[in-house]
Amino acid sequence: xxxxxxxxxxxxxxxxxxxxxxxxxxxxxxxxxxxxxxxxxxxxxxxxxxxxxxxxxxxxxxxxxxxxxxxxxxxxxxxxxxxxxxxxxxxxxxxxxxxxxxxxxxxxxxxxxxxxxxxxxxxxxxxxxxxxxxxxxxxxxxxxxxxxxxxxxxxxxxxxxxxxxxxxxxxxxxxxxxxxxxxxxxxxxxxxxxxxxxxxxxxxxxxxxxxxxxxxxxxxxx
Amino acid sequence: xxxxxxxxxxxxxxxxxxxxxxxxxxxxxxxxxxxxxxxxxxxxxxxxxxxxxxxxxxxxxxxxxxxxxxxxxxxxxxxxxxxxxxxxxxxxxxxxxxxxxxxxxxxxxxxxxxxxxxxxxxxxxxxxxxxxxxxxxxxxxxxxxxxxxxxxxxxxxxxxxxxxxxxxxxxxxxxxxxxxxxxxxxxxxxxxxxxxxxxxxxxxxxxxxxxxxxxxxxxxxxxxxxxxxxxxxxxxxxxxxxxxxxxxxxxxxxxxxxxxxxxxxxxxxxxxxxxxxxxxxxxxxxxxxxxxxxxxxxxxxxxxxxxxxx
Numbered sequence: 046x047x048x049x050x051x052x053x054x055x056x057x058x059x060x061x062x063x064x065x066x067x068x069x070x071x072x073x074x075x076x077x078x079x080x081x082x083x084x085x086x087x088x089x090x091x092x093x094x095x096x097x098x099x100x101x102x103x104x105x106x107x108x109x110x111x112x113x114x115x116x117x118x119x120x121x122x123x124x125x126x127x128x129x130x131x132x133x134x135x136x137x138x139x140x141x142x143x144x145x146x147x148x149x150x151x152x153x154x155x156x157x158x159x160x161x162x163x164x165x166x167x168x169x170x171x172x173x174x175x176x177x178x179x180x181x182x183x184x185x186x187x188x189x190x191x192x193x194x195x196x197x198x199x200x201x202x203x204x205x206x207x208x209x210x211x212x213x214x215x216x217x218x219x220x221x222x223x224x225x226x227x228x229x230x231x232x233x234x235x236x237x238x239x240x241x242x243x244x245x246x247x248x249x250x251x252x253x254x255x256x257x258x259x260x261x262x263x264x265x266x267x
Numbered sequence: 268x269x270x271x272x273x274x275x276x277x278x279x280x281x282x283x284x285x286x287x288x289x290x291x292x293x294x295x296x297x298x299x300x301x302x303x304x305x306x307x308x309x310x311x312x313x314x315x316x317x318x319x320x321x322x323x324x325x326x327x328x329x330x331x332x333x334x335x336x337x338x339x340x341x342x343x344x345x346x347x348x349x350x351x352x353x354x355x356x357x358x359x360x361x362x363x364x365x366x367x368x369x370x371x372x373x374x375x376x377x378x379x380x381x382x383x384x385x386x387x388x389x390x391x392x393x394x395x396x397x398x399x400x401x402x403x404x405x406x407x408x409x410x411x412x413x414x415x416x417x418x419x420x421x422x423x424x425x426x427x428x429x430x431x432x433x434x435x436x437x438x439x440x441x442x443x444x445x446x447x448x449x450x451x452x453x454x455x456x457x458x459x460x461x462x463x464x465x466x467x468x469x470x471x472x473x474x475x476x477x478x479x480x481x482x483x484x485x486x487x488x489x490x491x492x493x494x495x496x497x498x499x500x501x502x503x504x505x506x507x508x509x510x511x512x513x514x515x516x517x518x519x520x521x522x523x524x525x526x527x528x529x530x531x532x533x534x535x536x537x538x539x540x541x542x543x544x545x546x547x548x549x550x551x552x553x554x555x556x557x558x559x560x561x562x563x564x565x566x567x568x569x570x571x572x573x574x575x576x577x
Contacts, residue, residue, distance in 0.1 A: 199351070199377050199391065203398040203447065205440075206377050207432030207459055208506035215506035216380045228440055240440055241447050246355065246399045246414060 046075035046166075047139045048173045049082060049159040054093055060156040061094070061105075061135055068131035069094075069158075070124065070146065071111035072138035079173055081159050082137030084111040090137065090158060106130075115142025121149050128153055164195075181251025181258065187239065189230030196223035202244040268484070271454075272408070274371035274426035275343045276315040278576045280455070280484045285542065286549030287570050288345060288457070288486060289561045290317035291337070293328035302328070302336045308558045312565045314573055315343040315372055317457070317551070321352065324384025331361050335368050345428070346370050349378025354394035355403065355414055362404055366423035373425040374457065375400040398451040401429050405452030429453035431485075433470035434463060434509035442473040449483045456483055457551040460490040460501070462533075463509040464540060471546045480546030487541045490553045491560060492530030495519040531560055531567075538568040 061067050069091055077083025091107045098105040108127055112120040115138035124134075124146070133154045136143045139161040147155045163175040178195045184202075185192055194200045198216050205224030208215025212225045231239050249255070270281040280286040289309050294301040309316055316337055320330035334344035346365045348358060362373065377397045381389050395403065403414050404427045411422040429448045433441050445456065461467045467487070474480050492498045495518040502510035514533065521529040534552075541547050550570065554560050565571045 198380050198382075199396070200393045201377060201396045203396050203451070205435065205437075205444075206397075207430065207435045208380075209435050209437070210506055211436055216382045222436075225437060228437055241443050241450070243398060243402070243447060243451050246395050246403070249394065 046078055046164070046173075047141070048079045048162045048165045049076050049139055050162055051081050051086070051090070051137075051159050052157070054097070057090070057135065057156070057158050058094070058097055061133060062098075064132035064154075065103075066106040066130060066132045067094070067108070068124065068127055068134045069107050069109050070115065070134060070136050070138070070142075071109075072115035072136075072142050073111055073113050074115070074138075076138055076142075076159060077111075079167075080171075082139075087111055087137055090135075112138075112142075115139075116145050118145060118149060121145050124150070179252070180247075180249070181255075182248065184244070187242075187244075189227050189234060189236070191223055191226045191230055193223050193227065196221070196226070202247060268481070272371050272424045272426045273369070274315075274424075275576055276345070276372055277426040277454070277484075279314050279574055280548050282574070282576065284574045285547075285570060286315075286455075286484065286486060287313045287552065287565060287573065288315050288317055288549070289313045289552045289554065289558065290319055291333065291558065292319045292322060292556070293330065293333040295325070295327050297328060299336055302333050303340060305558050306337050306340055306342050309561055310340075310342055311573065312562045312571060313552070315345050317345040317347055317374060320347040320349045320376070320378065321384070322379065324351070324379050324381045324386065326385060331365055334365060334370050338368050338370060343372065344370055345372035345374050346425075347374045347376060348400065349376045350393055350395050350397060350400055351378035351381065351391045354392050358395065358400060359403065359407065359413055362407060362423050362425070363419070366421070366425065369424075371425055372428065373404055373423075374428045374430065375404065375453070376430055397429055398448055401427050401448065401452040426454055427452055428455040428457060430458070431456045432459035432507045433461075433467050434459055435507040438466075438470075441470055442477060442479070445474055445483075446477060446479055449479060453483060455486060455548075457486045458488040459507060460488050460553060461537060461541070462501075462514050463511050464537060466509060467541070468544055471544055475546045480548075484548040485546055486549035486551045487538075487544075487547050488551045488553060489534050489537050489564075490555060491534035491557065491564065492518055492526070493557060494523075494526045494530070495521065497530075531564060534564055535567045538564070538570070542568070 071082050071087035087109050091109050114120050135156050135158050137158045143157045164177040165173045166176045168174050175195050180194050198214050209222040214220040214222050270278045276286050291305045318330045318333045330347050334346045337344040375397045381391050408423050411419050498515045498518040501508050
């Protein structure tokens with residue numbers, strides 16, 4: 046999923062304080078699963094903002110909405126009837142959701158309430174870790190199911206580097222060395238020899254380096 | 268192994284002599300005198316001088332510019348290049364730039380992560396990794412082609428090296444990884460600083476058993492301790508460094524005013540022992556900000572005078 050963390054209340058307040066009527070929009074997808082921008086978090090942020098502005102002697106009109114999927118124009122269209130009653134939109138979705146709202150409601154300022162962080166997986170309750178960088182040319186099939194691009198600090202394709210110590214990365218003892226994990230997994234699969242196969246210079250055109258990417262499925266596109 | 272490039276370092280090792288290199292860290296400023304003074308200390312005592320590339324991710328004068336200063340002084344440089352800061356366009360461009368000044372040695376590295384340096388806010392590149400850089404340099408030299416396939420007019424003639432750390436984990440893949448670096452194009456290897464001699468000898472033994480010591484010149488890396496504090500720091504703080512307790516104790520048990528001397532003694536003893544190891548073809552003496560000690564270490568280790576090569 047796409048993970049995010051909420052921005053500080055001070056930063057959010059600084060964005061919305063010039064306005065009197067805010068449309069606060071959550072998303073039921075990824076940010077809801079990682080407990081940062083779903084219905085519950087929308088309600089919590091709304092209360093926090095109400096309290097802050099009340100203390101300042103200002104009544105802030107906040108309307109709460111949580112869409113099924115904020116990165117989808119079909120659902121973002123549901124906001125149309127509420128836009129006239131809002132001076133600005135505060136979005137709790139990932140950057141994709143924020144931009145979908147900005148693209149649809151061009152005359153309305155939209156502010157992100159969260160920092161979109163990474164594509165990750167849940168390790169255990171309350172802990173998510175980066176797993177994918179969307180390079181567009183997946184190598185997991187040859188690296189034992191562990192991604193060196195997302196999980197090696199130097200995204201080495203032929204690791205580990207000389208800083209791998211007791212299974213941990215040189216930059217932080219809390220970060221696993223991706224290449225130690227790859228090696229352990231290759232061993233478990235009986236594929237030790239593969240560690241000596243040279244991975245050639247990667248073609249990064251399928252990644253962000255090829256420019257902003259679009260997928261067009263001719264069979265589905267209207 | 269016969270020499271394939273005009274590199275003095277390569278010719279010396281190809282002739283069966285032990286090669287000797289040291290290093291010169293560029294200054295955090297643009298004064299060329301500091302470069303010349305450091306390099307002058309090493310003249311005649313080593314076959315080539317490595318020039319580090321923004322080591323520990325701290326901004327310094329560029330490795331290439333510093334190498335050119337050395338070259339103009341008549342001292343043979345080893346151009347160190349890390350893949351952290353430049354993509355494949357800039358790396359190939361700098362290889363050509365070095366080649367245009369007849370720089371004949373290249374050391375391919377991934378580089379310390381930028382979080383260790385003075386610009387931890389920066390991005391890293393790692394478009395290529397160190398093995399892919401070695402592979403690229405060999406393609407440029409041997410095939411006369413860029414990575415993109417186009418022909419190079421007057422290709423570089425560089426002796427291509429890489430680093431190896433026999434002490435990093437997991438140990439069991441350190442020799443396979445050496446094999447992979449050789450396969451990728453490394454012709455010489457400079458190792459991480461050696462203090463755990465037993466472990467290093469085990470690594471060379473495994474390399475020998477796979478026939479790797481016949482395919483690559485292994486230059487053993489040594490760094491003299493200036494103080495007991497430095498020994499402790501290297502043991503505890505430097506990733507991938509293996510400093511055994513008895514070595515730290517030996518430094519700590521030495522009176523403070525004699526510690527520098529003892530550090531040099533340990534370094535010389537290390538070289539003397541490793542000179543006898545089958546498969547060790549040279550030494551890389553990294554006297555960090557202590558270049559003036561290199562002549563003494565070279566002489567006391569029986570590596571002086573350096574051989575003359577046509």
